[in-house]
Amino acid sequence: MLDALLFASAVNRAATKNQSSLAGKQASRVATDVRHQTEYIKSDVEKLFMITEALWTILKEQHGYTEDDLIARVEAIDMRDGVLDGRVAKSAVKPDCPECGRKLMGRRPVCLYCGTEVILDPFSR
Ligand SMILES: [Zn+2]
Numbered sequence: 001m002l003d004a005l006l007f008a009s010a011v012n013r014a015a016t017k018n019q020s021s022l023a024g025k026q027a028s029r030v031a032t033d034v035r036h037q038t039e040y041i042k043s044d045v046e047k048l049f050m051i052t053e054a055l056w057t058i059l060k061e062q063h064g065y066t067e068d069d070l071i072a073r074v075e076a077i078d079m080r081d082g083v084l085d086g087r088v089a090k091s092a093v094k095p096d097c098p099e100c101g102r103k104l105m106g107r108r109p110v111c112l113y114c115g116t117e118v119i120l121d122p123f124s125r
Pocket of ligand 1: 100116
């Protein structure tokens with residue numbers, strides 16, 4: 001997200017210098033689009049933080065999980081790719097269709113070969 005903000009800022013500066021040219025106006029529009037997209041993403045991230053905190057509060061209060069439980073689980077997820085880097089690796093293996101056994105294409109919830117609706121892991125990337 002920081003990259004997008006830096007990009008928008010750089011494009012904005014370039015656009016300001018060339019306001020009268022067509023390229024300057026286009027650059028200004030691109031900068032505005034990037035700024036708006038960044039605002040949407042920031043808003044989504046903020047909502048996700050609130051939802052995550054709400055869910056975590058429920059788990060702590062109603063099921064007795066501790067901060068150590070959460071930290072251990074986060075580290076286990078992070079380490080799925082063997083690297084503790086604060087990121088979730090994309091799954092390299094596409095799942096198979098439970099009906100015909102062929103590989104599912106992309107993130108489609110329907111098998112292209114047999115039409116079976118498949119429930120994908122909502123956290124797969
Ligand atoms: Zn299938």
